Amino acid sequence: MRLQSGRRTGALVALTATTLVLSACAGAADADTEEPAASTASTTVEIDDNHGTITVPVLPERVVALDNHVFETLSSWDVDLVAAPKVIMGDxxxxxxxxxxxxxxGSHFEPNLEAIIEAQPDLVIGxxxxxxxxxxxxAQNPDAAVIELSPREDQDISAELxxxxxxxGQVFDREDDAAALVEALNDSVTAATEAYDTSETVVGLITSGGEIAYSAPVTGRSIGTVFPTLGLTPAIDLEADDVSHGDDISVEAIAAANPDWIIVLDRDGSGVGEGEYTSAAEIITGSEALSAVTAVAEDQVIYLDPSFYLSEDIxxxxxxxEQIAQAFSQSA
Incomplete structure (x- = not known):
């Protein structure tokens, strides 16, 4: 079990209220004592993060969040932050x-870890x-619980989310809200899986800097993880060399594979690209070599929300x- 010095120890706080009510009537005193049952509330919870078992405070007052996967959840749950990597959060x-x-x-390339120390956190979600x-x-924040919950590469993305x-949900006392998010995810996976025709092939692509890269099934960034979750049949089945930005691929290779569907992550659409921005749709539909590909010819190209690259959350x-389910259903 990982325990850090200075962390709250999980003591139970017992509150016992005893009320003594005295009433006098016609020279006689009648005393009643009411003793409600003692109530207890845990101030800590033991969880398993990416490094093992750790005790963390429940409803921590000073929270630092560094993992993009959690910003949407924390903001929707009205969780205040004392520090965050603003550079990589976009708008x-x-x-x-x-x-x-x-x-x-700051950013992961040039982190300002001193800001975390200055924030004096109870909890750091790294x-x-x-x-x-x-x-x-x-090492720098011995009095804080430091946890990492980001999806692990060797695990199914949906299960990790x-x-x-x-x-x-446990840490911020929002277990019902967490359950609702899980239900919505499971429903969306079911809908997409049921709408998919396994005889139709799919290729995942990432566009950036006006170029097209390949997102490998299973191991490729963002889109690759969708293949095992939905049981998609890959039009090109190669392992990823660059799991972050995608691998080089020619439009001729995509055309030769002739996928029925293309799923595209527009990396620069999130605002992280440099230079003049060219949308994924312009790159795909503007390619003469791809014009005869089934996915392009039949308008079966699914473009992820540009903000996906920054969040990648549940x-x-x-x-x-849900977007994939709708697209598959409309083509059936």
Whole structure:
């Protein structure tokens, strides 16, 4: 079990109220004593994060969040943050990025870990892009619980998102809200799976800087994880070399595979690209080599919400599966 010094120890706080009521009537005193049952509330919860078992405070007062997967959930649950990596949050969560009281931890490329120390957190939700800073963060913040809940690469993405949201539900006393998000995700997966014709092939692509990259089934960034979840049949089945940005692929190779469906992540649409922006739709439909591909010719190209690259959370995947389900259903 991982326990950090200075952390709350999980003591139960017992509250016992005893009320003594005295009433006098015609020279006689009648005393009644009421003793309601003692109530208890846990101040900590024991959870299993990416590193093992750790005790964390319930409803922590000072929270630092570094993992993009959790910003949408925390903002919707009205969780205040004392520090966050504003550089990599885009304009999706202005409640945090526009608040000067929320200290800026910078980006994972140039992290400002001193901002975390200054924030004096009870809880740090690290991981994902900040995974390499884990040892430094834990060493520099001995009085905080530092946890990482980001999806692990060797696990099913849906199961990992469920694990993450259920743990957050425990920590922030929002278990009913977490259950609702899990139900919505499961429903979207079921809808997409039932609408899919397994005889139709799919290829995942990522566009950035005006170029097209390949997102490998299972191991490819974002889209690759959708293949095992929905049981999609890959038009091109190669392992990923670059799991973050996609692998080089020629439009001729895509045309030769002739996928029935193309699912595209427009990486630059999130605002992270440099130079002049060209949308994924312009790149795909503007390619002469791809014009005869079934997916393009029959308008069976699914473009992820541009914000997907920044969030990749349970809400984003739910919306994607709903989008895929609708597209598959309309083509049936």
């Amino acid at each position: 999706l969560w202005p409640v945090y990025t526009d608040d000067e009281a929320v200290l800026d931890v 991981g994902y892009r900040f995974a390499e800073s884990y040892d430094d963060i834990t 469920v694990r993450q949201i259920e743990i957050l 809400q984003a995947y739910t919306a994607l599966y």
